[in-house]
Amino acid sequence: MKLNLKIWRQEDAKAKGEFKNYQLNEVHGDMSFLEMLDVLNNELVEKGIEPVEFDHDCREGICGMCSLQINGEPHGPDRGITTCQLHMRKFKDGDTIVIEPFRANAFPIVKDLAVDRSAFDRIQQAGGYISVNTSGNTQDANSIPIEKDKADMSFNAATCIGCGACVAACKNASAMLFTSAKVSQYALLPQGEVEATDRVLNMVAQMDKEGFGNCTNTGACEIECPKGISLENIARLNREYLAASLKG
Amino acid sequence: MGGIKTSIARKVAMALSGLFLVLFLAQHFTINFTSVVSPDTFNEISQFMGTNFLVQAVLQPILIFGVIFHFVMGFVLEIKNNSARSVSYAKYNGGANSPWVSRNMLLTGIVVLAFLGLHFYDFWVHEMQVKYIQGDMSGLNEAGEFRYYEETVAKFAGQPVRVAIYVFSFVLLMLHLLHGFASSFQTMGVNNKYSKGIKVFTKAFAIVIPMGFVFIAIFHYLNNL
Numbered sequence: 001m002k003l004n005l006k007i008w009r010q011e012d013a014k015a016k017g018e019f020k021n022y023q024l025n026e027v028h029g030d031m032s033f034l035e036m037l038d039v040l041n042n043e044l045v046e047k048g049i050e051p052v053e054f055d056h057d058c059r060e061g062i063c064g065m066c067s068l069q070i071n072g073e074p075h076g077p078d079r080g081i082t083t084c085q086l087h088m089r090k091f092k093d094g095d096t097i098v099i100e101p102f103r104a105n106a107f108p109i110v111k112d113l114a115v116d117r118s119a120f121d122r123i124q125q126a127g128g129y130i131s132v133n134t135s136g137n138t139q140d141a142n143s144i145p146i147e148k149d150k151a152d153m154s155f156n157a158a159t160c161i162g163c164g165a166c167v168a169a170c171k172n173a174s175a176m177l178f179t180s181a182k183v184s185q186y187a188l189l190p191q192g193e194v195e196a197t198d199r200v201l202n203m204v205a206q207m208d209k210e211g212f213g214n215c216t217n218t219g220a221c222e223i224e225c226p227k228g229i230s231l232e233n234i235a236r237l238n239r240e241y242l243a244a245s246l247k248g
Numbered sequence: 249m250g251g252i253k254t255s256i257a258r259k260v261a262m263a264l265s266g267l268f269l270v271l272f273l274a275q276h277f278t279i280n281f282t283s284v285v286s287p288d289t290f291n292e293i294s295q296f297m298g299t300n301f302l303v304q305a306v307l308q309p310i311l312i313f314g315v316i317f318h319f320v321m322g323f324v325l326e327i328k329n330n331s332a333r334s335v336s337y338a339k340y341n342g343g344a345n346s347p348w349v350s351r352n353m354l355l356t357g358i359v360v361l362a363f364l365g366l367h368f369y370d371f372w373v374h375e376m377q378v379k380y381i382q383g384d385m386s387g388l389n390e391a392g393e394f395r396y397y398e399e400t401v402a403k404f405a406g407q408p409v410r411v412a413i414y415v416f417s418f419v420l421l422m423l424h425l426l427h428g429f430a431s432s433f434q435t436m437g438v439n440n441k442y443s444k445g446i447k448v449f450t451k452a453f454a455i456v457i458p459m460g461f462v463f464i465a466i467f468h469y470l471n472n473l
């Protein structure tokens with residue numbers, strides 16, 4: 001199929017960006033979206049034009065690196081997938097595809113479509129861990145009984161790959177879904193209880209400091225999340241936060 | 249509002265003030281509805297509400313504070329949220345992943361605010377004038393009868409423009425509550441096996457109560473053609 005691409009080009013974080021139009025004449029339905037961009041970049045290199053910068057790594061939906069706002073939706077029109085898992089058969093011959101970087105002040109543009117999501121790392125560092133004494137007599141984690149339901153919910157929360165689609169989709173650029181997944185994954189387990197109060201207070205404080213917006217429960221994040229992280233996690237984050245605030 | 253500093257604390261304050269206004273709305277509707285079924289009851293309750301010390305000196309200021317707090321906090325949050333994305337998307341497909349009502353709370357809220365202005369002017373300013381400036385706490389008209397019912401009806405009888413404004417505003421309030429009422433439970437951390445029921449209840453409330461107000465306005469208009 002033939003495609004018209006409208007792609008955001010921006011030299012570096014400070015430069016003023018703009019859309020550039022490109023045409024591809026031989027795109028196959030079996031290609032992934034990133035392969036399509038590879039084809040474009042090969043053509044651009046042959047013509048002596050600077051290739052389009054975009055993030056990617058595993059190309060199998062597990063690392064969370066690939067981003068892209070495609071026709072107004074993070075990771076494009078499909079559900080439950082990352083951009084590397086998006087197939088070109090989702091588009092039609094002659095389509096115009098608008099490709100933009102994830103937009104949020106907390107995710108500054110590095111170049112073209114690549115954004116800096118290290119704000120997520122800093123939220124994680126603020127409390128997304130447990131402290132275990134590894135002096136040699138550490139208790140085996142499996143010897144602590146955990147309810148199946150809670151183990152499952154914790155595991156599901158832990159499947160968040162930190163891709164940032166929740167922020168990109170949110171009209172407020174809120175990072176509540178990400179933060180709630182990272183808080184929930186520990187809050188549901190006995191190992192996480194010890195540091196629960198500080199964890200939620202510090203992670204939310206860091207989230208605010210990074211300049212993400214406030215949640216208004218539109219639910220866009222949950223719909224666009226490639227890993228199906230649910231709004232229940234945000235409600236849990238709110239509960240944890242309220243409880244922690246009351247404790248001080 | 250300076251004391252409420254984190255995103256979640258602000259959101260919870262928003263939800264609590266919203267829930268408080270929902271309670272008030274239910275109470276207001278119940279009283280207004282008596283004007284349809286029993287003018288005498290409406291008069292008596294109006295006189296009670298208008299002269300009771302607790303209602304006038306305690307509950308009314310709390311209510312006014314609640315309204316102001318709610319919309320000021322709404323503006324604060326909206327400004328913060330807009331500034332979290334200074335460069336907006338060239339193509340934004342909000343409808344693909346979220347309901348219109350959830351994305352337009354400020355718009356629907358502003359219409360409700362404008363309506364509250366008119367509503368205050370229509371009823372509250374007048375009451376304040378009669379009771380506290382003219383000092384007439386009797387609630388009676390010149391003929392010695394309760395004046396509330398006839399004054400209320402007069403606002404709608406032969407006033408199609410005002411009726412239309414009321415209808416429009418309450419439709420917008422319905423849209424505001426269709427998202428806001430259920431949303432406040434999520435904000436308070438309630439998302440469990442009862443949430444389905446809560447959603448059904450809040451959506452029903454969001455439709456029935458505002459449409460009930462619309463019914464009352466249209467009823468008095470048609471009743472006096």
Ligand code: HEM
Pocket residue numbers: 215216217259262263264265266267269270273315318319321322323326350353354356357358360361364424425427428429431432433435
């Ligand atoms: C005076 C004009 C008003 C304005 C400007 C306004 C504005 C807003 C805004 C911006 C929000 C936050 C949106 C969000 O978090 O999704 C909100 C939420 C809400 N509003 Fe209003 N509103 C107004 C009046 C009312 C009234 C009269 C009621 C009830 C009768 C009400 C009930 C609610 C509720 C229940 C919420 C949900 C809180 C939450 O999501 O946690 N609002 N309002």
Ligand code: SF4
Pocket residue numbers: 159160161162163164165166167177178181221224225226227228229
């Ligand atoms: S919650 Fe979902 S959308 Fe958000 S970062 Fe994690 S995996 Fe991505």
Ligand code: FES
Pocket residue numbers: 055056057058059060061062063064065066082083084085
């Ligand atoms: S490249 Fe790893 S998830 Fe897409």
